[in-house]
Amino acid sequence: MVSLFSRGAGSPDLLLMVWIFMLAGAFAASAKAMGAAEAMVDLTLRFLPARFALTGLFLAACVTSLCMGTSVGTIVALMPIAAGLADKTGMVLPLVAAAVVGGAFFGDNLSFISDTTIVSTQSQGCQLRDKFIFNIRMVIPVALVVAVLYVFMGYGATEASSVDHIQWWKVVPYLAVLVCAAAGIDVLVVLALGNMLTCITGVLDGSYNLMGWVTSALNGVMGMSELILISLLAGGIFALIRYNGGLDFMINLIMRRVRSRAGAEWSICALVAFANICTANNTIAILSVGDISKHIAEQFDIDPRRSASLLDTTSCCVQGLLPYGAQLLMASGLAGISALSIVPYLFYPALLGLAVIVTILIRRRK
Numbered sequence: 193m194v195s196l197f198s199r200g201a202g203s204p205d206l207l208l209m210v211w212i213f214m215l216a217g218a219f220a221a222s223a224k225a226m227g228a229a230e231a232m233v234d235l236t237l238r239f240l241p242a243r244f245a246l247t248g249l250f251l252a253a254c255v256t257s258l259c260m261g262t263s264v265g266t267i268v269a270l271m272p273i274a275a276g277l278a279d280k281t282g283m284v285l286p287l288v289a290a291a292v293v294g295g296a297f298f299g300d301n302l303s304f305i306s307d308t309t310i311v312s313t314q315s316q317g318c319q320l321r322d323k324f325i326f327n328i329r330m331v332i333p334v335a336l337v338v339a340v341l342y343v344f345m346g347y348g349a350t351e352a353s354s355v356d357h358i359q360w361w362k363v364v365p366y367l368a369v370l371v372c373a374a375a376g377i378d379v380l381v382v383l384a385l386g387n388m389l390t391c392i393t394g395v396l397d398g399s400y401n402l403m404g405w406v407t408s409a410l411n412g413v414m415g416m417s418e419l420i421l422i423s424l425l426a427g428g429i430f431a432l433i434r435y436n437g438g439l440d441f442m443i444n445l446i447m448r449r450v451r452s453r454a455g456a457e458w459s460i461c462a463l464v465a466f467a468n469i470c471t472a473n474n475t476i477a478i479l480s481v482g483d484i485s486k487h488i489a490e491q492f493d494i495d496p497r498r499s500a501s502l503l504d505t506t507s508c509c510v511q512g513l514l515p516y517g518a519q520l521l522m523a524s525g526l527a528g529i530s531a532l533s534i535v536p537y538l539f540y541p542a543l544l545g546l547a548v549i550v551t552i553l554i555r556r557r558k
Contacts, residue, residue: 193432200431201424209314209423213416215383216305220260221412222387222405223365226394231362245277246291246346247339250540253295254335259366261305263296263511263519270296271526283346286533289523291342293512294540296519298335300474301508301544302327305369305383307475312504315482316489318496320379326497327505334547338540362397365389426479434483456492457552460485460499461506472517474507505548512541 200206249270257266270292278288300306304320313323369386391405400408450456463484468477482503489499511517515531524531 196431196435197428200434201428203427203431206423206427209310210420212310212379212383213307213420213423214413215380215387216261216307216310217412217414217416218409219305219365219369219383219386219390219412220262220265221415222390222394222408223260224265225404225408226362226390226397226399227359228362228365228390228393231359243347244343245281246283246288247342249274249277249288250291250295250339250342253292254298257296257299257306258303259299259369261299261303261307261309263293263300263508264522266296266299267292267519267523268526271523275527281346284537285527285529287345287537289527289529290534290537290539293519293523293534294338294538297508297512297541297544298331301504302331304379305386308478308504308507310379311475311478311482312500312507315478316486316496316500316503318500322497323500323504326495327501330501330505330547330551331544334540334543337543341539359397362393362399364393422473422476423479426476430480430483450488450492453492453494454552456488456494457498457502460488460494460502461548461552464503464507465510468507468510469514472511472514474511477507477510478503502548505544509541509545509548512544513538 252273253266253270256270257263260266271289274288274292275285277283278285300308302324303309304324309320309323313320316323365386368389369382372382372385387409391402394400394405395402450459460481463481464477467480468474471477471480485499485503486496488494489496511519513535514520515535520531520534523534527534
């Protein structure tokens with residue numbers, strides 16, 4: 193059993209994800225240490241009329257999370273700005289906090305370096321770029337609706353954040369990662385390039401020396417250690433489950449109730465949503481049901497891009513609404529409010545879930 197567990201934990205696909213997690217953690221931490229995250233925020237927030245401050249904050253969270261690939265990191269970077277914005281404009285603090293949380297899940301769902309995107313595409317056997325193109329058709333309309341909604345809700349704001357000086361060169365690593373990933377370059381190469389650019393930019397800028405960059409990169413890798421460990425444990429456990437027929441049992445149990453492609457899509461969403469509620473971690477939820485979802489998708493001829501999109505989007509939607517999830521707990525702690533007070537204003541995750549339902553219903557009618 194130990195040998196079987198070890199083979200499952202050391203499978204090539206799982207180890208590939210581990211290397212990606214390590215590079216992504218190093219890139220996010222080293223970029224943040226040199227002030228690249230702040231530069232991206234400043235660049236987004238600089239020219240904002242007061243009534244667009246709330247929308248601007250949401251869009252800043254979208255851009256930042258898309259570049260950073262982490263919802264928690266985005267919330268940590270922007271929540272202090274959100275709290276100050278609410279204090280200056282008189283807007284409801286839970287509303288402003290919800291704008292950051294919603295925007296954070298935009299990038300968590302779409303970013304090329306997001307762990308949920310990586311896990312969902314690897315588990316379903318499709319390319320990051322293909323899933324991005326497939327997914328963005330569903331996500332962009334939701335983001336636009338929420339942005340317009342925030343324009344009306346923030347119309348009474350009287351003062352917006354102002355930025356006098358932007359260190360524009362610090363956004364180069366983020367932009368390079370986005371452009372290279374969109375061009376279809378291998379994700380390991382993209383992340384390696386991003387880390388190299390953070391090192392060069394940070395050292396030349398004086399943000400840190402070479403040892404400072406190494407320290408920040410190692411801290412980023414260590415920050416991913418829990419996710420890496422859980423991933424390895426999940427791989428080993430599911431190897432045992434598969435060997436003892438547990439996977440076949442679950443698939444057969446689901447298959448008895450699924451009679452159509454739409455039913456298969458519903459089952460994929462239900463599986464990842466239930467796993468997410470139990471684990472309070474969307475990445476682990478996708479890891480838990482990825483293989484089962486792939487079997488269901490293959491059985492009912494569902495495009496791997498579609499199944500990866502369903503897994504990623506549903507998990508981000510559920511995670512974004514969980515008051516005991518890491519993101520809402522982090523947001524409430526930084527803002528000094530209750531996590532439950534933020535939930536009623538989480539328009540983006542709620543509408544994202546509605547968009548998933550609508551797409552399944554439309555595809556069913558077709």
